[in-house]
Amino acid sequence: GENVEQHPSTLSVQEGDSAVIKCTYSDSASNYFPWYKQELGKRPQLIIDIRSNVGEKKDQRIAVTLNKTAKHFSLHITETQPEDSAVYFCAASMPRAGNMLTFGGGTRLMVKP
Amino acid sequence: EAQVTQNPRYLITVTGKKLTVTCSQNMNHEYMSWYRQDPGLGLRQIYYSMNVEVTDKGDVPEGYKVSRKEKRNFPLILESPSPNQTSLYFCASSFYRPIVGELFFGEGSRLTVL
Numbered sequence: 001g002e003n004v005e006q007h008p009s010t011l012s013v014q015e016g017d018s019a020v021i022k023c024t025y026s027d028s029a030s031n032y033f034p035w036y037k038q039e040l041g042k043r044p045q046l047i048i049d050i051r052s053n054v055g056e057k058k059d060q061r062i063a064v065t066l067n068k069t070a071k072h073f074s075l076h077i078t079e080t081q082p083e084d085s086a087v088y089f090c091a092a093s094m095p096r097a098g099n100m101l102t103f104g105g106g107t108r109l110m111v112k113p
Numbered sequence: 114e115a116q117v118t119q120n121p122r123y124l125i126t127v128t129g130k131k132l133t134v135t136c137s138q139n140m141n142h143e144y145m146s147w148y149r150q151d152p153g154l155g156l157r158q159i160y161y162s163m164n165v166e167v168t169d170k171g172d173v174p175e176g177y178k179v180s181r182k183e184k185r186n187f188p189l190i191l192e193s194p195s196p197n198q199t200s201l202y203f204c205a206s207s208f209y210r211p212i213v214g215e216l217f218f219g220e221g222s223r224l225t226v227l
Binding site: 004006042043044100101102103 | 154172203210219
């Protein structure tokens with residue numbers, strides 16, 4: 001089945017700096033890549049997603065890039081703020097399994113004021 | 114308010130004592146799923162359901178059962194809980210398959226099996 005590796009597992013940045021989280025996937029047929037943010041004690045929520053027909057997508061301070069050849073995608077957060085502190089999960093679809101999602105292991109991002 | 118509701122939110126039980134975690138959504142979603150969250154392992158899918166009376170195993174189904182008798186409800190059943198099922202559980206739903214739209218998660222149920 002699909003395997004999604006996410007790095008780093010923890011990331012600490014200074015407020016105002018940029019943060020980058022990377023994920024690799026194994027199934028070349030995967031075509032949908034969402035990112036979920038989970039604040040402490042809360043439920044995961046979708047923050048951005050990208051489909052395989054585009055290479056980059058932006059929404060204000062967050063962006064996602066996709067490299068289908070290398071089978072990796074990344075989340076970029078610019079001008080980080082303390083409220084960006086959370087656990088971030090990447091995921092990839094599994095076309096050979098009904099397009100279910102496989103999630104990465106998560107990245108705990110800490111933004112220091 | 115559109116939401117996915119899980120109960121109980123917290124539960125401590127003992128090995129072998131059957132328990133059920135309920136999940137209900139009010140968005141008329143066809144797809145529902147259960148995940149468990151463990152440190153470093155992310156969200157792993159236990160079971161999912163594409164519609165009423167249709168359920169399928171996810172990545173880690175052993176020790177769990179589910180049912181989908183009504184569109185809005187998708188309970189998770191642990192017939193004989195064991196300590197390795199101590200985890201944070203999330204129910205989630207989406208309009209169709211997660212690839213089509215956002216996956217809405219419940220608040221989570223933290224289960225401890227002694």
